Amino acid sequence: MKRLPLAPDESAVIEQRFGMTRRTFVSFCAALTASMGLSSAAAQTVSKALLSAKRPSVIWLHFQECTGCSESLLRAEHPTLEKLILDIISLDYHETLMAAAGKQAEAAREAAMAANRGNYILVVEGAIPTKQNGIFCKIGGKTAIDLVKECAADAAAVIAIGSCASWGGMPSTGPNPTGATSVAEILGKPVLNIPGCPPNPYNFLTTVVHFLVLGKLPELDSKGRPTFAYGRLIHENCERRAHFDAGRFALEFGDEGHRKGYCLYKLGCKGPETYANCPTILFGDAGSGSWPVGCGHPCIGCTEKGVGFTKPIHALAKLANVTPGAFPRPGEEQGEGSTLATAATVAAAAGLAVGVGIRIAKNLGKLDEEKPAK
Amino acid sequence: MMDRRKLLKVIGAGCGAAAVAGTAEARGLRPMSPKALGLLYDGTQCVGCNACVVACKEANNMPREGDAMYEKPVDISGKTLNIIKAYRSGTATHKDQVPDGYAFTKMSCMHCVDPSCVSACPVSAMTKDPETGIVKYNVEACIGCRYCVAACPFGVPRFTFDTPDPKISKCQLCVHRMVEGRYAACAEVCPTGATLFGPVAELKKEIARRRALRPGTKTIFPRGRIGGGDSYEGVVGHYVDHVYGEREIGGTQVLHLSGVPFELLDKPPLPDVAPARISESIQHAIYNHLIAPLGFLGVLGVLAWRNMRKGDES
Numbered sequence: 001m002k003r004l005p006l007a008p009d010e011s012a013v014i015e016q017r018f019g020m021t022r023r024t025f026v027s028f029c030a031a032l033t034a035s036m037g038l039s040s041a042a043a044q045t046v047s048k049a050l051l052s053a054k055r056p057s058v059i060w061l062h063f064q065e066c067t068g069c070s071e072s073l074l075r076a077e078h079p080t081l082e083k084l085i086l087d088i089i090s091l092d093y094h095e096t097l098m099a100a101a102g103k104q105a106e107a108a109r110e111a112a113m114a115a116n117r118g119n120y121i122l123v124v125e126g127a128i129p130t131k132q133n134g135i136f137c138k139i140g141g142k143t144a145i146d147l148v149k150e151c152a153a154d155a156a157a158v159i160a161i162g163s164c165a166s167w168g169g170m171p172s173t174g175p176n177p178t179g180a181t182s183v184a185e186i187l188g189k190p191v192l193n194i195p196g197c198p199p200n201p202y203n204f205l206t207t208v209v210h211f212l213v214l215g216k217l218p219e220l221d222s223k224g225r226p227t228f229a230y231g232r233l234i235h236e237n238c239e240r241r242a243h244f245d246a247g248r249f250a251l252e253f254g255d256e257g258h259r260k261g262y263c264l265y266k267l268g269c270k271g272p273e274t275y276a277n278c279p280t281i282l283f284g285d286a287g288s289g290s291w292p293v294g295c296g297h298p299c300i301g302c303t304e305k306g307v308g309f310t311k312p313i314h315a316l317a318k319l320a321n322v323t324p325g326a327f328p329r330p331g332e333e334q335g336e337g338s339t340l341a342t343a344a345t346v347a348a349a350a351g352l353a354v355g356v357g358i359r360i361a362k363n364l365g366k367l368d369e370e371k372p373a374k
Numbered sequence: 375m376m377d378r379r380k381l382l383k384v385i386g387a388g389c390g391a392a393a394v395a396g397t398a399e400a401r402g403l404r405p406m407s408p409k410a411l412g413l414l415y416d417g418t419q420c421v422g423c424n425a426c427v428v429a430c431k432e433a434n435n436m437p438r439e440g441d442a443m444y445e446k447p448v449d450i451s452g453k454t455l456n457i458i459k460a461y462r463s464g465t466a467t468h469k470d471q472v473p474d475g476y477a478f479t480k481m482s483c484m485h486c487v488d489p490s491c492v493s494a495c496p497v498s499a500m501t502k503d504p505e506t507g508i509v510k511y512n513v514e515a516c517i518g519c520r521y522c523v524a525a526c527p528f529g530v531p532r533f534t535f536d537t538p539d540p541k542i543s544k545c546q547l548c549v550h551r552m553v554e555g556r557y558a559a560c561a562e563v564c565p566t567g568a569t570l571f572g573p574v575a576e577l578k579k580e581i582a583r584r585r586a587l588r589p590g591t592k593t594i595f596p597r598g599r600i601g602g603g604d605s606y607e608g609v610v611g612h613y614v615d616h617v618y619g620e621r622e623i624g625g626t627q628v629l630h631l632s633g634v635p636f637e638l639l640d641k642p643p644l645p646d647v648a649p650a651r652i653s654e655s656i657q658h659a660i661y662n663h664l665i666a667p668l669g670f671l672g673v674l675g676v677l678a679w680r681n682m683r684k685g686d687e688s
């Protein structure tokens with residue numbers, strides 16, 4: 001790797017602030033840069049941005065959720081991510097992680113919002129209940145609806161983390177007694193969604209770093225998800241894809257096909273209609289196979305609105321990637337037109353046959369003439 | 375050894391016996407065996423995974439076609455018995471829609487109730503099983519005349535031209551696997567039951583059930599074979615009002631459902647009457663009681679006799 005021009009005192013800063021060696025920090029920056037889809041030259045910009053003294057203020061709200069998204073971030077080992085999350089950004093309000101409680105906590109949030117007006121990042125975890133004016137989720141006496149509107153008003157960017165905040169997720173599953181809905185619907189404008197149950201921590205982290213480095217949010221798809229992470233179909237990058245193509249399917253959990261690692265499509269795998277980078281980025285930094293399909297469970301489509309928590313887990317998926325152009329058309333026949341060589345060979349053979357025929361005909365006539373002479 | 379007089383006597387006796395035994399009427403409709411087996415291919419359920427194409431190759435031990443790394447046959451051939459093709463137009467984005475849409479179709483033997491290939495075969499290489507109705511091929515009996523290739527209105531039997539020991543290749547509904555208690559490999563692997571194996575009578579009931587349902591609603595689709603126990607919940611397709619193979623040339627044991635007209639899927643419009651029935655009726659009329667051949671022979675004999683007499687006189 002190209003050595004990044006860091007001053008000697010910066011090594012000390014890295015050591016002190018991030019709790020990692022300079023070498024580890026440089027590798028980390030390169031990994032983040034790569035997952036953003038930027039060239040290796042941009043790693044330098046990333047490291048500079050991360051080392052800048054000004055850490056953006058982050059306000060993290062929790063509504064109808066299980067805190068799995070936060071847990072997922074804390075479990076990341078690449079390296080000690082919780083340290084990074086707390087040190088790269090200034091996490092001014094996070095109900096699970098902050099030491100403050102009660103009025104003190106709410107005061108910290110209001111102070112941070114006032115001090116960083118228009119510059120802080122709002123992260124929302126969990127769905128927002130809307131039925132009966134949203135009384136099903138209240139924090140500090142305020143409903144989730146009021147809180148998200150208040151905090152989003154002066155935020156530089158709003159990130160919805162997890163399926164619940166992105167489109168309602170599990171709390172919105174029918175009959176949806178609380179009227180759980182997404183951040184985007186409450187705010188009435190598109191926000192950046194990082195769906196998943198839980199989402200991959202690196203997808204969130206990369207988005208935040210992208211914002212810090214380039215000062216803007218990454219490119220989003222029609223569902224508000226960053227395309228670097230949600231631009232590809234799981235089915236297209238699945239290690240079990242060859243089994244799908246060959247018609248080798250696991251028919252039930254624990255059967256021969258399942259033990260042999262066959263395709264899980266017939267068990268209801270939603271990989272063919274779910275866009276996410278799970279098969280390539282994996283989970284928990286535990287090496288190959290460390291994602292649901294890799295360890296034998298069909299994808300439940302947690303990143304896809306209308307699939308995860310909507311379709312039954314073992315219902316058959318609808319293929320999103322059919323390419324009719326790859327099939328022969330009805331009536332299309334095998335074979336191709338004759339080549340020049342074939343035509344030449346046939347012409348030569350025909351010519352030879354005509355020549356021989358003429359010779360034979362001539363000789364026949366001669367034989368008849370010769371006979372009476374004898 | 376036999377002298378000339380004796381030979382003529384034997385021929386005469388044979389002709390007499392043939393004249394007595396000969397059938398007089400045109401051949402009637404050939405009914406489907408009540409135990410006939412077949413396939414239902416529902417194009418609206420097909421996802422185009424090509425698993426059936428691969429499974430067919432494996433089950434029938436068929437050679438690869440073209441590229442050694444990535445086999446991609448474009449039509450059935452001496453090496454490929456089953457293939458999935460796709461109609462497409464415009465942007466090809468909507469399944470089972472004619473403009474800007476696409477639709478899948480399967481090409482393999484239709485296992486006709488009254489097969490032209492069996493009728494055309496001069497030896498007994500092509501046979502129709504009296505019980506299961508499966509159209510089978512016996513390579514030992516085949517003389518390589520390829521009449522079956524010309525006779526089939528679906529263009530199914532193919533000849534292996536590229537080998538010195540050629541044979542006809544066609545789907546035989548995995549009859550060799552039925553001995554092991556298994557069934558057609560294409561249906562066995564189909565993840566959506568788009569290709570479904572079963573007795574034709576049961577398949578027809580399933581077709582009637584699907585066509586009676588409201589398109590777009592959900593229903594349980596059997597998978598693999600009818601009565602096999604495996605099923606899944608799927609969406610009822612928008613079927614065209616035509617079951618291909620129900621009436622075509624006297625009916626086939628492989629039946630097709632589709633969301634687009636069958637003409638677009640290279641499933642040709644065919645008459646309800648089996649060509650085999652027409653051709654065999656003509657043949658049997660000509661040779662009925664051997665009257666026409668014997669009469670023709672008589673005329674030839676008289677002419678020959680008169681010519682001989684003229685020659686002798688001159």
